[in-house]
Amino acid sequence: MPPLTDPRPELRGETQGAQVGVVMIGRNEGERLRRCIASTSGTAARVYVDSGSTDxxxxxxxxxxxxxxxxxxxPKFTAARARNAGLERLLQDHPGLVYVQMVDGDCELAPGWLDAARDAxxxxxxxxxxxxxxxxxxxxRSIYNAFCDDEWNVPVGEAAAGGGDVMxxxxxxxxxxxxxxxxxxxxDPDMSVRLRKTGWRLYRIDHAMTIHDAAILRFGQWWRRTERAGHAFGELADRHPGLREPDWRRQCRSIVLWGGILPVxxxxxxxxxxVFGPVWLLPALAFAAVWPLQALRIAAKRRATLPxxxxxxxxxxxxxxxxxxxIGLARFQIGRLTxxxxDLIEYNSGPARG
Structure with a gap:
């Protein structure tokens, strides 16, 4: 990984009232980007990094x-590359920057968030x-959007990793x-874990941060987003094999069991x-029945927090x-071996994020 240049003098400890910058990234976000930019209008240090938009x-x-x-x-477009480029530009234009808010172009910052995050x-x-x-x-608008909203509702307190929107x-x-x-x-979790490995801590505070517009309205979009998650789990497990929180190796074992071994x-x-007769349908039905039983087990646990x-x-x-x-996990492993x-695994018109 190429070094990220920081032209500033040492600023650790000089944070009272420190300047906050904002890096926005996106591609073909349309009205979503307009809302994103509008939500940062009170911030002087802000940059938008575009990955080949045609709008x-x-x-x-x-x-x-x-x-x-x-x-x-x-090189290829990636959200990580865009965030790095945005930070480098901010540091060139605002060398006194102490904090940076990363935000995807399909998100809108909540009122008061930047002050609350900086204060924390x-x-x-x-x-x-x-x-x-x-x-x-x-x-x-869709069950897929509802899944996203629930996915992001992680507990307040010490965190093992952050997402795309962080300060x-x-x-x-x-x-x-x-x-x-x-x-x-x-x-995002890779960056978070590397911070933790150098002694830093991460925290989810009890404050509204962003409003996200996933616009996942079709099964195919959801499938591609989930495929991308499998790729991410595989790469994260490979990069951080000894990590137990989050335990991505365990996640990969679960994927292989439920998405690979049982279907086979x-x-x-x-x-x-x-070939040999219908008697073999009995074990086939027994193995197939494990999926709905596991789904019901998960549903029973989620009844405490979901309709x-x-x-x-x-x-x-x-x-x-x-x-x-x-599929995503296999795609990563094949790429690693070869x-x-x-390439990016996209689920909508914007860059692969979520």
Whole structure:
């Protein structure tokens, strides 16, 4: 990973009333980017990094007085590369920057978030990164949007990893060379874990942070997003094999069991039934029955926090998603063995995020 240049003098400890910068990233975000930029209008240090938009994103950002970085190809577009480029531009324009808020272009910052996040970092010098509650703008539009809204509702307190929307200390981020620009997914938890490995702590504070517009309205979009998650789990487990929180190796074992081994066993039993007789359908049905039973088990646990229908669908789609995750995991492993990096796995018109 190339070093991330920080041209500033040492600023650790000089944080009272420190300047906060904002890095926005996106591609073809349309109205979502307009809302994102509008929500940062009170911030002087802000930059938008564009990954090859064909709409008016770049022109609109510039018309709002936002510094713009247009990424060229090659190398490939990644969210990590965009965030690094945005931070470097901010540090060139605002060398006194102490904190930076990363935000995806399909998100809108909540009122008061920047002050709340900065205050939390200033109160605790051991924190490198804080994040708050990310909410979905239209959870009622599809069950997939509702899944996203629930996924982001993580507990308040010490955290093992953050997502795409976080406020982080600039000196901590530059010390670990920022995000890994080669990662097509999972760059946010990877960055978080590398911060933790150098002694920093992460925290989710009890404050609204961003409103996200996933716009996942079709099964295919959800499938691709879930496939990308499987790729991310595989790469994170490979990069941090000894880590137990989060335990990505355990996650990968779960994917292989539910999305790989059990489906193969069912298909083998069905093949045996065709060749050797219907008696083999009994073990095939027994193996196949494990999926709905596991889905019901998950749903029963989620009934405490979710409406009955959403809890049931959560269990069902988590199990269906194991198949998509298996494809993503296999894609990563094949790329690792062949030495070929995977391309972005996109689920909508914007960059692969979520």
């Amino acid at each position: 008016d994103s770049v022109a609109w950002a510039r018309s709002q007085g936002v510094a713009v970085v247009e990424l060229a190809v090659p 970092l200033e109160r605790d010098p051991g924190l490198a990164l804080v994040f708050g509650r990310r909410r979905e703008r239209f959870p009622e 982080v200390r600039v000196d901590a981020l530059t010390a670990i060379n920022g995000y890994d620009p080669e990662m097509i997914a999972g760059e 066993l069912v298909m083998v039993m069905v093949l045996f039934a065709i 009955p229908r959403q809890a049931l669908l959560t269990g069902a789609f988590l199990m269906i998603g194991k198949l998509a995750e298996m 030495g070929r990096r995977s």
